[in-house]
Amino acid sequence: MIRRLLSVYHARNLEFLRDRGTMLFSLLLPIMLVIGMGFVFGGPPRPLFKVGVLAPPAAAHAHPFLEERYVQFVPMSDRSAALAKLTHQQIDLLADFSAGTRYWVNTDSPKGYVIERLLLAAEPGAQREPVTGKALRYIDWLFPGILGMNMMFSCLFGVGYVVLRYRKSGFLKRLHATPLTAFEFLSAQVLSRLSLILFVTLVLYLGIGAIIGFHSAGSPALLALLAVLGALSMIALGLTVAARFSSEELVGGILNLLTWPMMLLSGIWFSLEGSPRWVQWVAYVFPLTQLLDAARDVMLDGAGVAQIAPQLVYLAATTLVFLAFGAWSFRWRID
């Protein structure tokens, strides 16, 4: 069984590596996207200062600090999430007015320095909690999104169209006349695509990372595990689409139907935090959303395996479900 699987795996790898155009395209597109998006979204307009408010003042009249102009006050309920934003300088100060005034300020942030003066002018006795952390550039936040998007296209279209092409040309029918089983064939396709995607993603990670000066906060091993599970889930999803159909139009349509919502709603380009609840629920069904959430937690906040365990489990479970469905509905030949 392993021998048969390796035979198909090896042949598929050769086919991909010799298809220079496709190979080059899968490397160049994400690099161009990152550079382009870095320019376009380099400096989105923001209010002068942004202050997170964990708990408003108990008294009916507002705190004098809350009357300041050119400051956007954003109510926040989750302290650790709010502190993470402060660390990345996505907010300039975090304040809690529940029991006396307590505030957190990022001492690495120039804007934090200025807004702290304003707060202390309003209430000199406020309790100070310093944090540190470099500003999170948009390009750093975008970087995992681009890697994930490239992975998604490669998984879905790469696997989907290849199996469809094999079926249409009759190559699958010829394989069917050998001792090769559907499971062995599908596994070889999954493994071949997985190897190529991991290789391409690693090259992009190191290459673009060097260009934009990115350093992951979390463990590289955990990122690798996440990449493997994320790619597996999306390859398996691609196989479910290609398992049965023989029409390029139909398969292309279904793949577009899957990739476009993921493109827009998985948080590649912007965070989903402000979007309606139902959009977020829909988005969380997509494997890409889970992958990007976990990847950003690891890459930007240095999350450990425990924090991203739900996403890891979700990706592994969807892989199994998609693969089982794909093997069940698989057709060697055009009906």
Added chain:
Amino acid sequence: MSTPLLEVRNLVKQYPSATAVDGVSFSVPEGICFGLLGPNGAGKTTTVEIMEGILPPTAGEVRYRGEPLGARFREDAGILFQKTALQDHLTVRQSVALFRGLYTHGLDVDEVLRVCALEKLARRDARKLSGGQQQRLLLAIALVNDPAVLFLDEPTTGLDPQARRNFWELVESIKARRKTIILTTHYMEEAELLCDEIAIMDRGRIVAQGPPHRLLREHFAEVLLELPRAEFPEAARALPLQLIDSRDRVEITTHDLEATLRTLLEAHVPLTNLRVRPPNLEDLFLELTGKELRP
């Protein structure tokens, strides 16, 4: 009698719009070349694909060495489909090696390339082969597991005469190694040259079966006279002769050659372009199915 290598029992294949195979039974003893002949749409390819185990029958069954088709059959069978595309970007050698990897037992890749005269093309991209070379590569792939039974579905359709002859020589050399071959073909010459036994199919049924020479003997105790139709007077059609119009010729079948020639001379039929020949499979086919074999 020993168990036949392949046995086809009451095979039926129904599609929503038509019955492609309608109750076909035959058996193939080990070591022979068995030919399945028929016009387009007769059900040859459907029958063969059911025998190859890649198409499920509506009813009936195929047995290999007395057992239903299974893992053993897949290891033992070599198949050349009518149309097969290979994986892109692989060389001839890599294409053969890919399939060699799918079987537990088989021949060495270099040995197969040698048998099929592909050594000099081993490093060529498989897509850049000529028609004849491509068929030789597909035959090499069919031989890679050293099959006990080899299926060749119209293997020389579309090849030029030279390539066709080369291919026949290859099949002869495989026959010499006592392999069982199942061959479907449009070409009578091919069937007469290669097959030890043939079955003629028409409209999903077998209309005749046996060794080619016996079939010809059974159906034709006569000889055939051929005359160009343009030179055959209309009045001569009233003569007491067995006449068949075939393309641009008139064919006369007879037991008594001399009497027939006398009759024609007396009727002043010009005999300058007369041809006398023994009947061939093509004539048998025409007689049995009422159709020309070649489309």
